[in-house]
Amino acid sequence: MNEVRTRFAPSPTGYMHIGNLRTALYTYLIAKKQGGKFLLRIEDTDQERYVEGAVDIIYRTLKTVGLNWDEGPDIGGPVGPYIQSERMGIFKQYAVELVEKGAAYYCFCDKERLTELKAVQEASGVSPMYDRHCRNLSKEEVEAKLAEGVPYVIRQKIPLEGTTTFHDELFGDITVENSTLDDQILLKADGMPTYNFANVVDDHLMGITHVVRGNEYLASAPKYNLLYEAFGWDIPKYIHVSPIMKDKHSKLSKRNGDASFEDLVAKGYLSEAIVNYIALLGWAPKGEREIFSLEELKSEFDIEGLSKSPSIFDPLKLKAINGEYIRALTPEKFCELARPYIMQTVKRTDCDLDKIAVLLQNRTEVFTDIPEQVDFIDEMPDYDLALYENKKMKTNRETALDALERSLLVLEGITDWHFDVIHDELFKLIADMGVKNGYILWPVRVAISGKQFTPGGAFEIAEIIGKEDTLSRMKRSIEMLKTR
């Protein structure tokens, strides 16, 4: 039974942000690299923060990126249930066991006393900590209160002296003075375990061998060791990963209006590209390659490459990687994915979307870039005649007028309206005139697109919008040049 078992244990409190997803990814990869099991456990012990539908979001995003779990609430498994609230009974039993072992104790302090205590401590500049009021109640006193039905919690009995050393695979050994550790609550008055307690118990019961979690839990980790020791359990390997930041000062979070995984997908990012990018945020592969599929990451991933410092989410880099993925798509697949975006601005039905898509593939980093790129196909935008002035092409308004008038004559004579024909005829004109390609082609492209930049050049555009539109746009542009 040396199988690696990891778990992703989110709380159903809403959306799934990028940081969460990355934690899930690393957790998954660590298991899969060794051919181990990846489990999903829902930590819903806080009924107040529970958000309806949050569990579905977790399922959905994990599935779309391909982080398939081997055991979980929906598919079951040998160590279920996998929803923490359904494990309630278990925790009390273990908390009581700890009391019996002298590593925990009942506490009957009510909230009023605790808030007052905290206020006093803060006022006097001491860092707030439970004053261990109930730590030394006699067995009789405890029994009596229990019999009376006084509400209670169970707290961890931290040693008064000495130090505790916790080992993290990434950060190494972390030693803290026990005197700085609070007698934290293990079992709440409502019978639910606190996060810290539930984690230790569940991870043990589920046979978890590697725990991957956010860095924010690093400070509470030493207390875990005390718990494991008291129970006499093996301590899993801990890997605390640093957060993904929005900027130098703040974490990436929904509260700041930052994108969640689903937002990014809606913004035109490919889920494979998102996964690839976040894998790279805080982790570096061995070689110089940085494009990896999930499958490739399974063998490539290594804890060694994880970074200890926080990393800033760079939308530009994500975009670039997304662009790489888009270019790697087969033309058919790209066309299929791009179609809806093209149709946002191209409503006319007389032109070939496939041909448009071909032009777009190398020019698209994010699908949402598309509509704006092809908006001229349905309708010529108003444009500035200054567009005809181009130093490199050696064109200005006068030469453009000349080029357009001559081109128009040529184009009007074409009956077989296809790229090759248009290309050959216009090149014939260029040769006859003995001018640079751009002398003719630049003005033509501007005249029929009205834009400085377009996907494709004059021939492609002319073919796509058709002969009729090409000619009428040319004529209109010629008129504009004449009248001004």
Place this chain on the structure above:
RNA sequence: GGCCCGUUGGUCAAGCGGCUAAGACACCGCCCUUUCACGGCGGAAACAUGAGUUCGAUUCUCGUACGGGUCACCA
């Protein structure tokens, strides 16, 4: 504030006592080219800081600065 953690170009980052300190994105220039993009070539750009240890520190130790985390019957 106490405790814990971190600090290599603008960003992601390689480096694990001796290097002209990789690479990628972004940026700039050139080439290709009927625009843009793609592609190719090249450029600018970094070890927070002070003291040690050492023949030699980006790398090890300590201090300082800056940044982050944590101090809940939230996770």
